[in-house]
Amino acid sequence: MKRHLLESADLDRSDATLVLDTAAQIDQALAGREVKKLPTLRGRTVVNLFYEDSTRTRISFELAAKRLSADVINFSARGSSVSKGESLKDTALTLEAMGSDAIVVRHAASGAPHRLAKWVRGSVVNAGDGTHEHPTQALLDAYTIRRRLGRLEGVRVAIVGDVLHSRVARSNVWLLHTLGAEVTVVAPPTLLPVGVDTWPVEVGYDLDAVLPKADVVMMLRVQAERMNASYFPSVREYSRRYGLDARRMGTLGDDAIVMHPGPMNRGMEIAAEVADSVRSTIVEQVGNGVSVRMAVLYLLLGGSPQ
Amino acid sequence: MASSPEPARNSASGALLSSADVARVVDRMAHQLIERAAALDPGAPDGGLASLVLIGIPTRGAPLARRLAARILAFSGTPVDVGTADITLYRDDLRLRGVRALEPTVLPDAGIDDRLVVLVDDVLFSGRSVRAALDALRDLGRPRSVQLAVLVDRGHRELPIRADFVGKNVPTSRTQQVKVHLAEVDGVDEVLVTEGQNP
Amino acid sequence: MTYLIKGAQPYGGDAADILVKGGRIAAIGDSLSATGAEVVDAAGLIALPGLVDLHTHLREPGREDAETVETGSRAAALGGFTAVHAMANTDPVADTAGVVEQVWRLGEQAGLVDVVPVGAVTVGLRGERLAELGAMADSAARVRVFSDDGHCVADPALMRRALEYVKAFDGVVAQHAEEPRLTVGAQMHEGDRSARLGLTGWPAAAEEAIIARDVLLAGHVGARLHVCHVSTAGSVEILRWAKSRGVQVTAEVTPHHLLLTDACAESYDPVFKVNPPLRTDADVEAVRLGLADGTIDAVATDHAPHAVEDKESEWAQARPGMLGLEQALSIVVETMVETGLLDWRGVADRMSVRPAVIARLDGLGRRSHGRPLAPGEPANLLLLDARSRATVDPATLASRSRNSPYAGRELPGRVVATFLRGVPTVLDGKATR
Numbered sequence: 001m002k003r004h005l006l007e008s009a010d011l012d013r014s015d016a017t018l019v020l021d022t023a024a025q026i027d028q029a030l031a032g033r034e035v036k037k038l039p040t041l042r043g044r045t046v047v048n049l050f051y052e053d054s055t056r057t058r059i060s061f062e063l064a065a066k067r068l069s070a071d072v073i074n075f076s077a078r079g080s081s082v083s084k085g086e087s088l089k090d091t092a093l094t095l096e097a098m099g100s101d102a103i104v105v106r107h108a109a110s111g112a113p114h115r116l117a118k119w120v121r122g123s124v125v126n127a128g129d130g131t132h133e134h135p136t137q138a139l140l141d142a143y144t145i146r147r148r149l150g151r152l153e154g155v156r157v158a159i160v161g162d163v164l165h166s167r168v169a170r171s172n173v174w175l176l177h178t179l180g181a182e183v184t185v186v187a188p189p190t191l192l193p194v195g196v197d198t199w200p201v202e203v204g205y206d207l208d209a210v211l212p213k214a215d216v217v218m219m220l221r222v223q224a225e226r227m228n229a230s231y232f233p234s235v236r237e238y239s240r241r242y243g244l245d246a247r248r249m250g251t252l253g254d255d256a257i258v259m260h261p262g263p264m265n266r267g268m269e270i271a272a273e274v275a276d277s278v279r280s281t282i283v284e285q286v287g288n289g290v291s292v293r294m295a296v297l298y299l300l301l302g303g304s305p306q
Numbered sequence: 307m308a309s310s311p312e313p314a315r316n317s318a319s320g321a322l323l324s325s326a327d328v329a330r331v332v333d334r335m336a337h338q339l340i341e342r343a344a345a346l347d348p349g350a351p352d353g354g355l356a357s358l359v360l361i362g363i364p365t366r367g368a369p370l371a372r373r374l375a376a377r378i379l380a381f382s383g384t385p386v387d388v389g390t391a392d393i394t395l396y397r398d399d400l401r402l403r404g405v406r407a408l409e410p411t412v413l414p415d416a417g418i419d420d421r422l423v424v425l426v427d428d429v430l431f432s433g434r435s436v437r438a439a440l441d442a443l444r445d446l447g448r449p450r451s452v453q454l455a456v457l458v459d460r461g462h463r464e465l466p467i468r469a470d471f472v473g474k475n476v477p478t479s480r481t482q483q484v485k486v487h488l489a490e491v492d493g494v495d496e497v498l499v500t501e502g503q504n505p
Numbered sequence: 506m507t508y509l510i511k512g513a514q515p516y517g518g519d520a521a522d523i524l525v526k527g528g529r530i531a532a533i534g535d536s537l538s539a540t541g542a543e544v545v546d547a548a549g550l551i552a553l554p555g556l557v558d559l560h561t562h563l564r565e566p567g568r569e570d571a572e573t574v575e576t577g578s579r580a581a582a583l584g585g586f587t588a589v590h591a592m593a594n595t596d597p598v599a600d601t602a603g604v605v606e607q608v609w610r611l612g613e614q615a616g617l618v619d620v621v622p623v624g625a626v627t628v629g630l631r632g633e634r635l636a637e638l639g640a641m642a643d644s645a646a647r648v649r650v651f652s653d654d655g656h657c658v659a660d661p662a663l664m665r666r667a668l669e670y671v672k673a674f675d676g677v678v679a680q681h682a683e684e685p686r687l688t689v690g691a692q693m694h695e696g697d698r699s700a701r702l703g704l705t706g707w708p709a710a711a712e713e714a715i716i717a718r719d720v721l722l723a724g725h726v727g728a729r730l731h732v733c734h735v736s737t738a739g740s741v742e743i744l745r746w747a748k749s750r751g752v753q754v755t756a757e758v759t760p761h762h763l764l765l766t767d768a769c770a771e772s773y774d775p776v777f778k779v780n781p782p783l784r785t786d787a788d789v790e791a792v793r794l795g796l797a798d799g800t801i802d803a804v805a806t807d808h809a810p811h812a813v814e815d816k817e818s819e820w821a822q823a824r825p826g827m828l829g830l831e832q833a834l835s836i837v838v839e840t841m842v843e844t845g846l847l848d849w850r851g852v853a854d855r856m857s858v859r860p861a862v863i864a865r866l867d868g869l870g871r872r873s874h875g876r877p878l879a880p881g882e883p884a885n886l887l888l889l890d891a892r893s894r895a896t897v898d899p900a901t902l903a904s905r906s907r908n909s910p911y912a913g914r915e916l917p918g919r920v921v922a923t924f925l926r927g928v929p930t931v932l933d934g935k936a937t938r
Contacts, residue, residue, distance in 0.1 A: 001405070018407055025392060025408035035445045040395040068395070089817055109819035110692075110703040111773030118774075130821070132703030170703060184548070194708070195700030298395065304407040 004124040008135040008175035011208035041070035047100040051077040051107040103172035123300040138171035140292040153180035161220030218259040245271040323497035331473035336377035355384040364409035364425045369490035371426040387414035396438035423449040428486040430456040433467035513547035517849030525884040528927035555587025557860040560805035567596025574611035579903040580830040582617040582930035585887035585920040592657040593625040600625035600636035609646035618670040618772040640672040641702030646812035652679035668728035679731040694767040694782040709737040720747035732756040736781040738791030757805035760836035767773035775823030803860040810906030817885035835916040884927035893919040
C-alpha cells in the first residue's frame, strides 16, 4: 500500500484486493464478539478533518479508528479556526504539530487531499473531495458486492444518476474496473461528463434497457441544487426516466442487488419499496463501511515506519 | 529444557527434521495433550478432551493445530475442538515489521469460555507472538487456563514465556533462521535451519 | 552615454557592431569604433528589438504584496521587454484618466520599461456601461488598448458600442473571450482530464463562441478587435477565417499556452491554474502553427503574479494566473525557434513589431517600439544568448511573486542585456537598477 489513500484510480488490483481481504478478516475476527476492539493502533492519532458536513462518513471513520484503539480527534471546519480564515495548509500543519498520524479529510474542493498529502508527513485518507473521488465508499461498495455475489470479476454493475457531479461514481468506475467488473453508467446526457467516452465503461441513456442485464444497480443521489439548474426538466420527469421503482426492480435478474451510498431521496431516484426490499444492500453498506475503513487505517498506519 | 551449547545443524539429508521426524513429533505431542487433559480434569468421561480447544496461530500454527486434533482423535477416539486466531492486529511490533495480509480468526461454536485452551504455533522464539495471542484470547473469551504447544523451541526469549508442549528444542544462534515447512502450506513437511544475516 | 555593442548578430544573422548613442542606434557595421564608448562584448549573442508585451498584470495599485510597477518592470527588463501593457484589473480599476495616469507615472519613475496602461472597457469591469474611454485616450498615458481582461465584455450590444467608440482615437478593444454562462465555476479545460479529476470544465466553445461573435461584430462595424490569450484550435480556425474575410482582428497567445497542457492539472497544484485554462496537446499544436503562420499576431505573457496564500491552497480556491515575463522569450525559443516554426525575424515580428503596431506604439514619438534594428531608430533592443540553458528557480525571479509554472524546468535562452532608449536596463543578465 502507498502511504495515502487519495483516489481509487491509484489502487492496483492487489492493493484493492488486500483492502477487501483485510476487511473480511477483520469482520470475521470481530463477528459475535463482545469486545469489538483491537489494540492495533494504540497510541496513534487519527484526525477527522471535515470541511463538509457528513455525519455518516465521519461516524464511520471515527468508529473504525476507535475499534483499532487509535485516538480520534474530530475537527469540523464550522466554528473552528477555519471559519476565521485559516488556510487548509495551516490547519494541516497545526494538526500535525499536535501529533496526528493520519488525516481523514472531507472537502468540497476536488484535489484537496492531494494538496494535504504534499504538506504533511503522516497519511492522508480521502473521505470525499468535491466531485472527484470517495475511495473508501467504492471499497465498501466493492466489498458489499463481493459478499453478496461472491465475486467481482465479470459482475455487471449499472451506476445510475448524476455521474457528472458524483465522487462515488468516479471512485466506483475506477475501482470496479480494476477489480474486473463490467460497469455501465446510465444518466441523462446532461449529467455525464464530457470525456466519459474515455472511461472504461459502457454509457447508456436508457435505464430500462440496462436493468435486465445488471447484477448490481447502484443508484446515485440527485443533489437538490441540480434540480433547478436545467440538467433535467423536472423532478417528476427525472424520476420517471431514471428512478428505480418497484416495476423496474421487477425486470432485474433473480440475484441482482440494489445499492445506494446514501443519503437517499426516497421517491426521487429510488422508491421506498425498493430501498426496503431484500435486494437492497443499503443498510449492509453502512456496516461494511466500518470494516473497510478499519482495513484502510490498519494498512496505512499499521506498519508505516515513521 | 535441555540445550546443547552447539548451534543446531541440518542433517546430511539437508533438514533438521525430516517429514517422518515431524510426524513422530506431532504424534508425541498429541499423546502429551491427551495426558494433560486427563490430568486437569480427572474422572471426566471423555478424559477431559471435551474441554480442550486447540487454537492455531496462523500461518503454520493453524494446520499444526488441525493435525494435532486429528492425531488425538486417532489415539483417543474423541474429537477435539480446533480454531485459529490471527494475532497480527495485536502485535506490538507492527511498526517494525510492516503490515501484512490478515488470516482468518475462527473459534469453535462452543467458544473458549471456561475451557483448556492450548495455543499452537510452529516456532517459539522471542515470545512476542504468544504475548499477542494472549491479548487476542483475552478479547475472545475467558478460558479456564491457557497453555502453549510449539513444534520447535529455538530459544532467545525476550519475554517471560515458556511452552508447555515442545516438539523439539533446537539450540540456535540469533543469526540463524528456523524454517518450519508444512505440507498444507509449503507442500512438504520439514524443519530447516539456515544461516541468515538477521535474527 | 555611448555604447559600442561588439559582435552581436542582429536577427540571428551575421555578426556586426552596433553603436548606441543619444538613445538611438547610430550605426550598425563591421569593426565600428567610438572613443569614450563603453564596449559591450556581444560575441555569439543575438540582437533583437526590445520586446513589447500586450498583456501584463502589474497589480499596482491594490495588490502591491503580489507585484508593483517597479518589480514587474524589472522582471520585464530581465525578460528582454522594453514596453509592457499594464492591465486594468487593479484596485481601484484603471477605468479613469486618474488611475491610468498614476500607473503611467509609476512606470516612468521605475524607468526600466515603458509601462503603457490599458484602460478598462466598462466601469469597474462590471460589463454594464462604458468607462470614459476618450478621457483615458487623451490623458498623459495616451491609452489605446482597452480591456476588461479577467472578465469578458459579454453583453453583445455593449461590445459593439465599445468597438465602434474607440475608432475615434484609433483604439482597440482587447477581448477576454469567455462566455460567462458556459464557465460558471470552471476550473480547467473541459475534456478527458476534467472528467477524471472532478474539476468543473471550461469548454473550448466558451472561448470560440465569443471570438466568433466578436469578429462578426468587428467586421460589421469596421472596427479593430484584439483577442487576448487565444488557447484553442477552434479559436485559431475562426481567426483564420475572419482574417481571410478582411476583418481587422489581431490575436495573442501566451507562452504557457504554447508549452503546457491540461495534464499539468493532475497534480492539483494551482500554480497551473490559469484563465483561459491550459488546453490539450492538439490545442498547443494549433496555437503554435497559428503563431507561425501569422494567424496569431503576437506572444503576450498574461504575466499574473499572485501572493503565496492565493496559490498555496485548494485548486478551486486558488486565483488563476501565472508568471511569464522572465521566461517568455525562452519559451518561444523552445517551442517556436528550436522546432523550426519561427526564425529570429519571426520572433522579432511576433514579440516586438506586431504588438507595437497593435498598440500603436510604432510611431515616431518618444515611446516608440517595435522599430527595426537600423541606424536612426530608437535604441530599444536586447541581446540573447540562445545557446545557454538553465533551470528555472522561482526564488531567483525578480517578480515579487513566485507562481511560476516553469519551476524546475530547464529552458533555453538567457537575456544578457536590454537597452531602453540607449540606456541598459539589464547588463550581464542583471537589472541595472
